[in-house]
Amino acid sequence: MDFSVVALQAPSPASLPFEVVERKGLGHPDTICDALVENLSAGLGRAYHERFGFVLHHNVDKALLVGGAARAAFGGGEVLEPMEIILAGRATREFRGAAIAVDDLAIALSRQWLAQNLRHLDAVRHVRIVPRIRPTSTELVALFGRRPAGGGPLANDTSIGAGFAPLDPLERAVLAAERALNAKATRESHPEIGEDVKVMGVRSGERIALTVACALVGRHVRDLAAYRA
Known part of the structure; x- marks a missing residue:
């Protein structure tokens, strides 16, 4: 396969008079959904390879997080209804007579x-995981089983990826702020800070303003004065 690297001809965001950057932290619902399906895909790949010697077809890139219900309170609330995470896609459930759970x-x-x-989060009591992963089509199962001698798997689809580098000053500032809030040292010194953090940075000319949305954990916040502090 040929690769082409070309220089960006348009002005970079950092050179424009106005710029907005957002970073969603580890506990944000979007981040959770992305992480769970990526983790599932990697786990399926490992399971297939360990059992059959190569990775079978799977496409598990859809997730929906349905919020639960809770009673928030200073000093500690309670979860009234667990959140629900629906994982959807397709995967090979049977290969050469062997079932895959x-x-x-x-x-x-x-x-x-x-x-x-x-x-x-109590991963058992506070979350209900709902798999909606349907079987892969018989054609794709057969395709992944037909490998040229000494070759890799046959392709069944097209895909494209894009990236950019390096990060500009505002991007670095927003990323650093989110990582600092979710850092191990921060969690140890400020246990009241939850992982559901979102940082938005806005640059107008040379001036940068950061807005942080940070979930607080009630059991570690004793009263309103502590919350405001």
């Missing part, structure tokens, strides 16, 4: 990621 793997991998990354 896709749903069980999806639930286990999701709970594992949530437990490792969201410290105030």
Whole structure:
């Protein structure tokens, strides 16, 4: 495959008089959904490879997080209804007569990621994982099973990716702010800060303003004065 690298001809955002950058943190619903489906895809790939020697077809890139219900209170509230996370897509559930427990793997991998990354969330009691992963078509199962001798898998689709570098000053500032809020040292010194953080940076000329939306955990905030502090 040929690769082409071309210089950007349009003005960079940093050279314009106005710029807006946003960063969603680890506990933001969008980040959670992206992380869970990526984690599931990687886990399925490992499971297929360990069992059959190569990765079988799967496409698990859809997720929906349905918010639960809670009673917020200083000093500690309670979860009234768990959130629901729906994972959707297609995956190979059977190959050469052997069944693959896709749903069980999806639930286990999701709970594992949530437990490792969201410290105030009980990954069993506070979350309901709902797999809606349908079987891969028989044509795609057969395609992935037909490999040229000594070659890689055959392609069944087209795909394109794009990226850019380096980050400009506003992008670096927004990223640094979010990472600082979710850093281990910050979590240890300020346990009241939750992972659901969003940082928006706005630059007008040379002036930069950052707005931070940061979830606070009630059990670590004793009263209104502590909240305002």
